[in-house]
Amino acid sequence: MRATVMYGAGDVRVETVPDARVIEPTDALVNITRACICGSDLWPYKSMEPSETGRRMGHEFIGLVEAVGPEVRTVRKGDLVVAPFAWSDGTCVFCREGLQTSCLHGGWWGGTELDGGQGEAVRVPQADGTLVVLPVGKDDALMPSLLTLSDVMGTGHHAALAANVGPGKSVAVVGDGAVGLCGVIAARRLGAEQIIILGRHADRIALARDFGATDVVSERGDEAVERVKELTGGLGAHSVLECVGYEQSTLTALSIARPGGAVGRVGVPQDASIPAAQPSFFNNVTIAGGPAPVRAYIEELLPDVLEGRIEPGRVFDRVTDIEGVPDGYRAMDERESIKVMIQF
Amino acid sequence: MRATVMYGAGDVRVETVPDARVIEPTDALVNITRACICGSDLWPYKSMEPSETGRRMGHEFIGLVEAVGPEVRTVRKGDLVVAPFAWSDGTCVFCREGLQTSCLHGGWWGGTELDGGQGEAVRVPQADGTLVVLPVGKDDALMPSLLTLSDVMGTGHHAALAANVGPGKSVAVVGDGAVGLCGVIAARRLGAEQIIILGRHADRIALARDFGATDVVSERGDEAVERVKELTGGLGAHSVLECVGYEQSTLTALSIARPGGAVGRVGVPQDASIPAAQPSFFNNVTIAGGPAPVRAYIEELLPDVLEGRIEPGRVFDRVTDIEGVPDGYRAMDERESIKVMIQF
Numbered sequence: 001m002r003a004t005v006m007y008g009a010g011d012v013r014v015e016t017v018p019d020a021r022v023i024e025p026t027d028a029l030v031n032i033t034r035a036c037i038c039g040s041d042l043w044p045y046k047s048m049e050p051s052e053t054g055r056r057m058g059h060e061f062i063g064l065v066e067a068v069g070p071e072v073r074t075v076r077k078g079d080l081v082v083a084p085f086a087w088s089d090g091t092c093v094f095c096r097e098g099l100q101t102s103c104l105h106g107g108w109w110g111g112t113e114l115d116g117g118q119g120e121a122v123r124v125p126q127a128d129g130t131l132v133v134l135p136v137g138k139d140d141a142l143m144p145s146l147l148t149l150s151d152v153m154g155t156g157h158h159a160a161l162a163a164n165v166g167p168g169k170s171v172a173v174v175g176d177g178a179v180g181l182c183g184v185i186a187a188r189r190l191g192a193e194q195i196i197i198l199g200r201h202a203d204r205i206a207l208a209r210d211f212g213a214t215d216v217v218s219e220r221g222d223e224a225v226e227r228v229k230e231l232t233g234g235l236g237a238h239s240v241l242e243c244v245g246y247e248q249s250t251l252t253a254l255s256i257a258r259p260g261g262a263v264g265r266v267g268v269p270q271d272a273s274i275p276a277a278q279p280s281f282f283n284n285v286t287i288a289g290g291p292a293p294v295r296a297y298i299e300e301l302l303p304d305v306l307e308g309r310i311e312p313g314r315v316f317d318r319v320t321d322i323e324g325v326p327d328g329y330r331a332m333d334e335r336e337s338i339k340v341m342i343q344f
Numbered sequence: 345m346r347a348t349v350m351y352g353a354g355d356v357r358v359e360t361v362p363d364a365r366v367i368e369p370t371d372a373l374v375n376i377t378r379a380c381i382c383g384s385d386l387w388p389y390k391s392m393e394p395s396e397t398g399r400r401m402g403h404e405f406i407g408l409v410e411a412v413g414p415e416v417r418t419v420r421k422g423d424l425v426v427a428p429f430a431w432s433d434g435t436c437v438f439c440r441e442g443l444q445t446s447c448l449h450g451g452w453w454g455g456t457e458l459d460g461g462q463g464e465a466v467r468v469p470q471a472d473g474t475l476v477v478l479p480v481g482k483d484d485a486l487m488p489s490l491l492t493l494s495d496v497m498g499t500g501h502h503a504a505l506a507a508n509v510g511p512g513k514s515v516a517v518v519g520d521g522a523v524g525l526c527g528v529i530a531a532r533r534l535g536a537e538q539i540i541i542l543g544r545h546a547d548r549i550a551l552a553r554d555f556g557a558t559d560v561v562s563e564r565g566d567e568a569v570e571r572v573k574e575l576t577g578g579l580g581a582h583s584v585l586e587c588v589g590y591e592q593s594t595l596t597a598l599s600i601a602r603p604g605g606a607v608g609r610v611g612v613p614q615d616a617s618i619p620a621a622q623p624s625f626f627n628n629v630t631i632a633g634g635p636a637p638v639r640a641y642i643e644e645l646l647p648d649v650l651e652g653r654i655e656p657g658r659v660f661d662r663v664t665d666i667e668g669v670p671d672g673y674r675a676m677d678e679r680e681s682i683k684v685m686i687q688f
Contacts, residue, residue: 102628268625273619276618284632284633284634287631
């Protein structure tokens, strides 16, 4: 089968790899129909050390179940399923608490041991805990929005929950990538009154406004902090969604939070540290978040997608087949594209 | 009047200073009957640069109102009052939200502009917002416990709330100083099932056990992390109270939190940073807390003190008069004493 392998920074190849198959009795074999490239895939694309063996890529996909192991109970051959970006057993103490990203028997797609989502098929471990059956056909018009439930929409929702977004609150979203844009959707969905997006790409800002952003801050650093303060009566935002992961963006996020507010962070940290004292400690700003347990959110968000109340699929602005994946990485890295969908 | 002035690291003097008096119409003049030395006073005691003018010290006190300005409504001459470690107007947006340490018109005792609590009298700005009248006489046997409502008991309670302590939870308390010990009281009061104290001073550990600690970890660093994991079924504690403020203690706190758990930090950060990625981000550990809005907690905790359900005053193991304050600093700094009360 064909699959995406990264061999180092800037070196993404589509290759023929061994066919995926059921190995464990709890596995499912899924033939992928839709997948995508994630902003977090750009981190290794910028910095990965050269590797002889390479690393299988992709962690967001929808597909058709082709086969299941004898212990699989909840999905069957022919089901269309969506997978979250981490697989999980659904039964351990953390899964039961809704934190599937800390599953005691779970893990992450791709790497050197497992199939990745950017390929023709995937062996899905812990299929019962991991997969959610979709009640639509594989070419339904909602496919782009349904695909975001595998990561970015659930991640934006997680940021909003971690930042205590709620009715009447002021919210600032740091970052206008796909996750930041989904954060805007999530903030609006949870009743935020004011939604300030921090970003500077015209196409993304336009989409953010469509999704419910009420204000735009295109400044950076201290100027951005000042501008958000102006927009929030001098106090800062109740809830801040950190959707980037750099030290500078994190510091900005902490600086624009109102005293007693919260920063929900979902951008994978790329740098060393958070300042311990100012501004978070003295302002009693809560720092929460981490890898989103999107598995916990699929059922919650699914009706809103199916009934058209949210349209996170609009973050996809380019579609490719599997052979076009390397150019998709390039396009996202150069900010030509917000997010690339892969159609099989 | 006599008051405590710090001129540099290790240089604490009791001197005659100008008498405190009412200046603003919202002021009260309070003659202090009880005060104390705080663990946070030891930070400048270790590190303060030499100063010509010095810095007035003390932020925890009980006293008798001697006079009030014409706009003061809620306290009157003769009232016995307790003050929180920050003064606040009680009416601004943050005070109304219960975050009086971020009061828009509030501030901190001592320094170069205001009286400190370690002296014979204090001008109290924003008296209506700041002071709470106590329904007992000035020499009541409960005086030590009532005095802890000015800081350490409210601070331990804040750490517990920030760490989401609740019924049935496992709690770890990093630090066996007065705040950590009050954190044990707070955790028990809020229904924690398991309370692990991390500390190594026999007298403090004994007190922690009296206050409700169920387990003691005297190791440090990685060994402490391993021991707490052992005590919590390999998972870590739901709630961790960081009551020290060093980078190492903060890292320990983050490392012993269970995935999805929370660290409530109230130790004033003495170092630069918190690691951004591990262990907090990938475990979805929430970092919350800051200077405790103890003013918000006085009314809540007062009945428990008055009715003897909690005895935080047991953290005081030494009493001095005002002239003995410099030796009190020395005794606390050398860990001869947990916390020193000053009696006038």
